[in-house]
Amino acid sequence: MTTQFPGFFISFEGIDGAGKSTHIESFGKHIKERHPHRDVVMTREPGGTKLGEQLRALLLDAPMHLETEALLMFAARSEHIAQVIEPALKAGKIVISDRFTDASFAYQGGGRGLSLDKLNDLERWVQGRDDGLLLQPNLTFLFDLPGSIAEARRSKVRTPDKFEQMDLNFFEKVRQEYLRRAKADPQRFHLVDATQTPEVIWNKLQSLDIKL
Secondary structure, eight states, X not given: OBOOOSSEEEEEEEOTTSSHHHHHHHHHHHHHHHXXXXXXXXXXXXXXXXXXXXXXXXXXXXXXXXXXXXXXXHHHHHHHIIIXXXXXXXXXXXXXEEOOHHHHIIIIIXXXXXXXXXXXXXXXXXXXXXXXXXXXXXXXXXXXXXXXXXXXXXXXXXXXXXXXXXXXXXXXXXXXXXXXXXXXXXXXXXXXXXXXXXXXXXXXXXXXXXXX
């Protein structure tokens, strides 16, 4: 279960090329317009803090052992929670993050094959709170897209990082772990059919009645 704060925490998830980054900034502006008296904090993982951004540069480009990668992901997350996410939620703000822990399970667990038990241990350590619950998003948008379509989209964009260079089999395993997480927590996840056009997706996101 998710620990309770006055604020509201939203995450955007999906494999590279699914299109989540196309909508997240506009969605933040939309939420601010809908709730003008609430502060909206836009952030991302890995990153979100000065230390987190330094770790992001290493994580996205430097070769490293799989367990080192997972530990650094959660180290960046621990700093992100302590410096940005938890203070904002305690202050009643709306936090919108481009990725959170689901990405670690999908990429390091599903894609790279790290033990899910080890990831569960890291999740409990970094996100466990005094009330015994986990700090998790209240709502997660999962942009779901077959790996082959995402691969075609990725080929048209910027110079790829080390994850974006992975093969189709890797991204299919990432996708399946995302879907497993979504099935296990249907109240938190909202699946977005990312095969639709950006216009259709945006119209659906705008029409959602989100209880903040």
